[in-house]
Amino acid sequence: MAGKVLHAVADAGIRFIDTGRNYSGFHAEPRLGRLLQPIFRQVPRDQWILSSKGGTLTPAGALSNLWTRERKDFSLANIQAGIEQSIANLQCGYLDLYFLHGFTQADANDELLRGLQNLRANGRIRAIGVNTHTEADMQWLCAHRDVFDVALIDYSPAARHREAIIARMHQAGLGVIAGTVLAQGHVLPPRRVRSQKDLWYLARASLKPSARRLSEAAGPVREILSAQSEMTPAQAAFAYVLENAAISSAVFGSADVAHVREIAYASGKQLSPELMAAIRRS
16 A cells, blocks of 8 residues: 555656654665655656654654654764665665754754754765654744754644744745644544554544644634535645645645645645635634
């Protein structure tokens, strides 16, 4: 199935793939690397933007991890080793974009920041980013534009409070990539549980206190997106996010070919002024 999804990605014209060193119990990168090799024969490697993340030592993707505190290591030695392992896993020669996963300004030190710049200068990584959900750290990134190129943050029609800091980062010259565009599924109608994968998403979206707060905040937007007929609710959510000129791109997770095609359709689409206004009033 994963191979079919990747071929659907390529066929849809999507050229940005984001993964993480610890995803799927550290199995995501090696599997993706194997599946990308035949795709590179159709669409050459240099036409892709491949991104990965490091610094997190806890494997992601198990239900038990919903209650496990993440362990992190942002030492330069660990980050360097992680980058080389990611490149080897993905069989891609270099990383276009590398995110420090869950990094905060408290984790920064001169050795790490200089080392990241050296890794970018020697071509092992083309751009350096931080995956963060904390506005104070987003502000800090703006002041360290010499080191960091990109921020990956949560942004959706239910997280419109992010728009001021997004504008600030864009003004500072940072690329801003939106993640969690569907607010962990809370801007969509409830999904039926048909597989273990569905159970994982349902548990993640309902068991954590932060996820329950997100569900409450997303309620009004969910009703608006479900009632409109311009697009599917998921397409409308992505169209809203991508209509923000300060957003460089958006990422989403999928294990379904139809879902890939559904989201790809949202690229370049515009919401009607009436729908946009309704979302902003919610």
